[in-house]
Amino acid sequence: MGTPEFAVPSLDILLKNGYEVVGVITSTDKYGGRGNKKLIESAIKKYAVKKGLKVLQPKNLKAPEFVAELRSLNADLQVVVAFRMLPVIVWDMPTIGTINLHGSLLPKYRGAAPINWAVINGEKETGVTTFFIRHEIDTGDLLFQEKMPIGADETVGEVHDRMMYLGADLVLKTVKAIESNNYQLRKQDESLVSKAPKIYTADCEINFNQPTQKVHDFIRGLSPYPTAWTTLNELKLKIFKASREISKHTYAAGQFFTDNKNYLKISTADGFIQIHNLQLQGRKRLGVKDFLNGYKIVLDMNEKKRYNIFVSTKMNTFNILDIDESELEKIIALYKYGKDNIFLKGKKYWFSDLSEIQIYTFENEKIKTEQELISLCKSKKLFKSGMFG
Structure with a gap:
């Protein structure tokens, strides 16, 4: 019993090892493709038909006619791989019982999307489990398990493709x-x-206000399906392949950056996500260079940058403050129009005491302390070329 490509290697390995498969149960054919005009058969049905096996495609697993036909097959054992939940009358029918292949190391990740959730959660290891089916989903007594690693940059699709062969070996x-x-x-x-519930499209929107690693894991845990997405110019942008760039910055999370030729990246809480493969709503899936070759991204120049201010007073005290663009404009206006004092982050400074105010941006520098910033200014000789002098 199975439907998708994941189930095919398990059926194949049983046939190749001489086991008598008396029937294959799979989902009904569905219309799909452009305009929903093409009748689509499941991967397991295509394989079964090619091998001359009997195929049953019930709409209702409790329907008396299906139950009677299934019983007539006189199966000793039923093997379930990537199929829907079975009623008791079906899984309790064979004399030996019904076993299931599950894509996790149970009891971790019980549910419909175990491979996705393992990758999303940054697991370094997963595996496959066989067990006898019982009333509650994925709770039956365990038979065998086999472990497998998850690569740091592997997508759920890549893990899936390796796992289906490991799973077939375990079924045998x-x-x-x-x-x-x-x-x-x-x-x-x-x-x-732990649970691995079904993932819906609405669940796949990316939250960039998280550490880069978590965003990266989320993207690869949903690639190629159901696909992580964000929006670009009010259009859905699916991201299939990305990499991490951990770097300190002061940009708001979710801001786009591009040269409109070679790269496209989005800011996170502690770095950037470099996009390599994507699909914009209404367009084909493309590599980032091909995408940028045919689509120009106009960046929002109103996004607020953050600035570092170096303040030097006659008493030789220094204050380095993190301010945004609107705060910067206010300070400049007050200074230009001859006000006698300014507030910087809640602290009052009298212009008569100020010997110097200079403002810098260090987008690619990792600055942790005031002294580091002062040292950086000195090393680059920026104190002689500030905004005010």
Whole structure:
């Protein structure tokens, strides 16, 4: 029992090892493609038909006619790989029972999207599990498990494609063990349970106001499907492939940066996400250079930059303050129009005591302390070329 491509290697390996497959149960055919005019068959049905296997495609798994036909197959064991939830009358039918292949190391990531959530959560390891199906979903007694690593930059699609073959090997191992009655069941440890619920399109919007690593994991955990997205000029922008750039900055999260030729990146809480493969609403999926070759991004020049202010007084005290563009404009206006004092971050400064105010931006510098900024200004000889002098 199965539907997507993930299930095909498991069916294939059982056939190649001489097991009699008396029937294949899969989803009904659906219309899709442009205009919903093309009848689409599941991957498992295509394979089964090619191999001359009997295929059942019930709309209702409790329908008496389907249950009767399934019973007539007299299966000793049912194997479920990526199929929908079964009613008791179906999974309890075979004499041995019904086993399921699950794409996680149960009891972690019970639910419909275990591979996605493992990648989204930054897991370095996942795996596959076989177990006997019971009433509650993914709670049955464990048969076997096999672990596999998750690469730091792997997408869920890449993990999926490796996992389906690892899963097929585990299905074969499990069926052989059941055949020879050489296995021990293990109860799942309920204290280790985590959930992997179905992911909807609305859940896939990227929150850039997070650490770069979390944003990166979110993108790769949804690529290629259902795909992480944001908006660009009020159009949905899907991001399929990206990389991390950890660097201190003072930009608002979610701001776009591009040279409109080679790169496109978006600011996060502690760096940037470099986009490599994307799809804008109404357009084809493209690499970033091809995309920029045919689409010019006009950046919002009203985005507020942050500035560092160096204030030198006659008493030789220094204050380095983080201000935005509107605050900067206010300070300049007060200074130009001869006001006798200014407030910088709640502190009053009298112009008569000020020997110098200079303003700099250091977009690519990692500055942690006031002294570091003063040293940087001195090393670049910026004290002689400030905005005020």
